[in-house]
Amino acid sequence: MTKSKARTKPCCDDTERLPLPSDATAEELASLAWAIAHPARVRIVRLLMSRSACVCGEIVEEMPLAQSTVSQHLKILKESGLVEGEVDGPRVCYCINPTALKKLKKLVASI
Amino acid sequence: MTKSKARTKPCCDDTERLPLPSDATAEELASLAWAIAHPARVRIVRLLMSRSACVCGEIVEEMPLAQSTVSQHLKILKESGLVEGEVDGPRVCYCINPTALKKLKKLVASI
DNA sequence: AAAGGTTATCGTTATTCGACGATAAGACAT
DNA sequence: ATGTCTTATCGTCGAATAACGATAACCTTT
Numbered sequence: 001m002t003k004s005k006a007r008t009k010p011c012c013d014d015t016e017r018l019p020l021p022s023d024a025t026a027e028e029l030a031s032l033a034w035a036i037a038h039p040a041r042v043r044i045v046r047l048l049m050s051r052s053a054c055v056c057g058e059i060v061e062e063m064p065l066a067q068s069t070v071s072q073h074l075k076i077l078k079e080s081g082l083v084e085g086e087v088d089g090p091r092v093c094y095c096i097n098p099t100a101l102k103k104l105k106k107l108v109a110s111i
Numbered sequence: 112m113t114k115s116k117a118r119t120k121p122c123c124d125d126t127e128r129l130p131l132p133s134d135a136t137a138e139e140l141a142s143l144a145w146a147i148a149h150p151a152r153v154r155i156v157r158l159l160m161s162r163s164a165c166v167c168g169e170i171v172e173e174m175p176l177a178q179s180t181v182s183q184h185l186k187i188l189k190e191s192g193l194v195e196g197e198v199d200g201p202r203v204c205y206c207i208n209p210t211a212l213k214k215l216k217k218l219v220a221s222i
Numbered sequence: 223a224a225a226g227g228t229t230a231t232c233g234t235t236a237t238t239c240g241a242c243g244a245t246a247a248g249a250c251a252t
Numbered sequence: 253a254t255g256t257c258t259t260a261t262c263g264t265c266g267a268a269t270a271a272c273g274a275t276a277a278c279c280t281t282t
Contacts (some may be wrong), residue, residue, distance in 0.1 A: 002184050020157055020158070020159060020161050020163070023150070023154065026150045026153040026154050026157070027150045028152075029147065029158045030147065030148055030150045030152070030153050031145045031149040033144045033145075034144075034145075034148035034155075034271095036144045036219075036222075037141055037142065037144040037145035037148040038141050038142065038145075038239090038240085039137045040220075040240090041135070041141070042137040042138075042140050042144075043134065043137050043221060044215075045129055046132060046137070046222065047131070049222065050131050052131070055258085056258075056259060056260095056267095057257095057258065057259085058245090060120050065241080065242095066241070066243075067241055067243080067258090067259075067260095068242065068244090068259095068260080068262095069240070069241055069242070069245075070260080071259065071260060071261085072239095072240075072241085072260095074259095074260095075260080075261095084168070085259095087196045087248090087249085087254090087259095089249060089250065090250060090256090090257055090258050090259080090261090091249090091257090091258060091259080092249075092258080092259060100166050104219065105219055105220055105222075106217055107213065107245095108147075108219040108220075109216055109219075109220065110252045111147075111153075111156060111157065111160065111212070111216075113242080119248095123255070149269090149270085151270095162244095166228085166229095167228075167229060168227095168228065168229085168232095176270095176271080176272095177231095177271070177272055177273075178229075179230080179231080179271085179273075179274090180228060180230090180271055180272070181274065182229065182231085183230095183231095183270075184269085185229095185230095185270095186231095186269090196229095197276090198229095198279085199226090200279060200280070201226090201227060201228050201229080201278070201279045201280060202227090202228060202229080202279090203228080203229060203230090
């Protein structure tokens with residue numbers, strides 16, 4: 001009572017109240033963020049971006065992980081939509097999905 | 112042998128080879144992405160951005176989670192650096208750390 | 223000092239992740 | 253058809269998440 005400050009919002013001024021985005025985009029953002037929430041998956045995405053590797057075996061060579069582990073991470077990236085796998089003979093060529101990546105960037109940029 | 116395509120890079124052309132960022136930024140990005148890799152944490156960040164809530168109790172009211180669970184999520188956000196908590200009397204006022212948020216946005220934008 | 227309200231921590235439980243080796247599945251070539 | 257190469261899946265293990273209730277810790281005010 002003695003202090004002059006309002007006690008309901010101790011540290012937040014009332015300037016610039018932004019509207020809250022929908023919960024749907026929260027789940028979408030969380031899902032995409034989850035896909036890159038592991039250093040190995042970030043490295044995989046970057047490898048695909050750099051086009052220095054796109055086949056599973058090449059990615060395995062670039063990383064200190066077993067082939068099965070890399071395959072698991074690729075599966076997670078595929079399920080998120082960030083990466084697509086295209087069968088090419090006995091190999092599978094993985095590529096970035098530019099649309100999903102753009103969506104991730106947009107959602108993060110507009111947090 | 113019969114096909115005319117090269118077999119080492121089945122689907123990736125050699126145009127635009129980007130240099131790979133360092134592994135350090137991969138861990139940093141993964142760590143920050145992990146902080147928002149949960150819908151509840153995305154919602155909390157957005158609540159803090161909108162300044163419609165900043166005290167733990169207010170956040171709890173906005174979410175279908177127990178107080179202890181919200182506190183856990185706030186702890187994770189604090190550890191990531193995205194959020195800072197400032198004690199204000201009996202309450203704690205949580206605020207976004209603009210520097211960390213900018214870093215996250217930059218890292219995602221330059222994936 | 224005692225009481226009240228607010229937040230953090232503890233302990234528990236169920237679930238999921240991350241990693242690996244082993245093995246299955248699939249696509250070519252012989 | 254058989255073998256070979258590449259990738260996906262299975263089973264397992266330890267560790268970490270996510271959620272909750274209960275309780276402790278903290279600051280104010282009386």
